[in-house]
Amino acid sequence: MSADKETLYKQLADAVVDMDEDQAVATAEAVATAGLDAYEAIEKGLSAGMERAGQLFDEEEYFIPELLMCSDAMYAGMDVLKPHIRQDAVAEKRRVVIGVIQGDTHDIGKNLVKIMLETSGFDVTDLGRDIPPASFVQTAQEIDADIIALSTLMTTTMDGMGEVVRQLNDQGVRDKFKVIVGGGPISQGFADRIGADGYAVNAADAVRLARRLTSPEVAAA
């Protein structure tokens, strides 16, 4: 039985990496039929596959279209498994509020990061694009977010990211959130200058960064 379980999880992961939606659905159904823990299947199967896809993206094997097709397979499998998740099995998810900063409407990069975070087990609230700094601050407090993720493609709007940090400071809530930034004109240097907690060069990197910043040691520090 245990070997079967491992095989099914591996098949789920492979279906994601191979961008095979049908296989992901079929395997997810097999998991459900076998009465396996749906939550564990998502974690060790689908999410593990997405992680591998992220690595391939980093290694320049996969590009944006492949990553999106992987996530399609992932979501297809999730749709099958979700109704089978036992409430008690669910671990508390880390929450992220994400959006494109005010003045900018280019959101392809933000959407990719959102997908990668979601498929890695984060609970993502997407504010959309052209979002005023105050909205990030407000929503983050409302949903008790762990991370505020800011994106922009335009050099002309990047100063809005610094404004988010400033407002968090002004309201005395800076310590409650980790602020991460990314996008075409953004760099580690910029992130340091505005006092953000991190910079991610791409969507896969954003997941690593978010995990690192929410790991118990860092979160406690």
Added chain:
Amino acid sequence: MPNVHFLPANRSIAVEKGTTVLEAARLAGVLIESPCNGAVVCGKCAVHLEPDSLHHIIRRGVHHLSNDQKLAGQVLSCEAEVIGDITVLVPDVAQEDLKITSHGHALAVALAPHVTKEFQPDKGVTAVFHGGEIAYEEEGDTEGETFGVVVDIGTTTLVVSLVDLNTGMELAHASALNPQSRHAQDVLSRIRIACEEKGLSEMRSGVIGEINRLIGQVAGEAEVHQDRIYEVVFSGNTCMLHLAAGINPRSLGQYPYTPELTGGCWMSANDLVLTIAPKGIVYLPPIISAYVGADITAGLQAVRLHEEQGTVLFIDIGTNGEMAIVHEGQVRATSTAAGPAFEGMNITFGMRAGQGAIERFAILKGGDICLKTIGNSPATGICGSGLMDIVAELVRHGVINKNGKFVSPEDPVLLPLLAERLVKIDGKPAFKLTDNVYLSQKDVRQVQLAKGAIRAGVEFLLRHTGVNPVDLDKVLIAGSFGFHLTAESLVTIGLLPAETTGKIEFVGNTAKSGGKAFLLNHNSRIEVQRLVQEVKVVELANCADFDRVFVEVLSF
């Protein structure tokens, strides 16, 4: 405070600790090429430091410099912070080597300039008319000397041409690097700098100074008095016109991207500090939108797009792919954020079209490669046209697969000579072009993003027009860049749909040729003003499934 000494300029400045080398250079008035404006993304602002000086800086990142470069004492000026006295060797800005296209296709216009003159023997004066209305009088008979100038204010280059308004003949032309490009290569960084009064004033005076120098040069060459130049036509993208006119471009950089200046108007040359006739005027053609500028208006005029009977697409390939389509007399226009890859930026060995840039590339039958560099000098980098050729040839020969990935060197379909060139650099796949110059996997991805943006724009223009690629009768490619491109490469990399094969024409610098038409024919301005009002702008930011289409057209 630490002292920073710049060579070869031999200028020194004392700065606060923590100031970057680039900031110090700007304070000292030393130019370092910094196309990304210090965002630490382009890797082009490398300078050389004396060995002792290396201990007096802190490097903030590890962007873009190879180990060899670092060992040789190179640092990126935008991320190296000064903590002690240093000596910096700044590389030359090789502007004389730039290859600039100054000719463009244009249909002939009747000679009917906006500025005309008439000698009045009874008064001994010459009357100067603006659009048929008397504007002022000049002493003596100057009827025979009536000149005008067209300035194409490109983001990268300036082209100035001197025209005899009595004959319509072009007497001389000259070109130079737009001095703003040393501060920031891209339009958005310039908008950011110019949001501040000081930045705007620097940007404005820089470009106006260079235009004045070029006007002086062409006037000298043609032996024309500068005060006999009565009108200047500015052609250029929306941001360039804002900056040259000294108008704050802030609104261009923020959604909903509204231009402050709409064009279709005149300004006084005196106000703009242009050295022409004291009462000379400057015509700014109508602007279509924040990212479809007067250069496209001029282009529409040059190719008479609105008069085309069939369905014709017009594209200016640049950092912003600006494009327009006409179908049944209706013109639609849009622009896409292609990014600077086709200008050689964001590419490991990318460079502008200067000496040593690979501009053409082909793979021969047996798998040998053949490359041509500008000036036939040893290859030092890759410019935009070379980049397109290289990627297209590698796609054609199976070195890059449909998804944009380099195939494995062991792949049996590869010609052995090509397989040998597939190497790993820093553990990542790359294609060796010469011993020193290669194309990385990441570079291919940049090309995919750039061409995908333009192709997605084309797809949405077609969709809004209600036609299919096969319905296109012609595709006109404008821009100085267009001339250096081969049509097949554009189709092979999928920047244009396959159905456009055999329908592609290069029309050159229509920003200039269209500007010249405006200069020579007053009526063309009235006509184009009407046309611009009828152009429908397709705002891609508001197209719901832009994401999906963009992703679909990323592959080759």
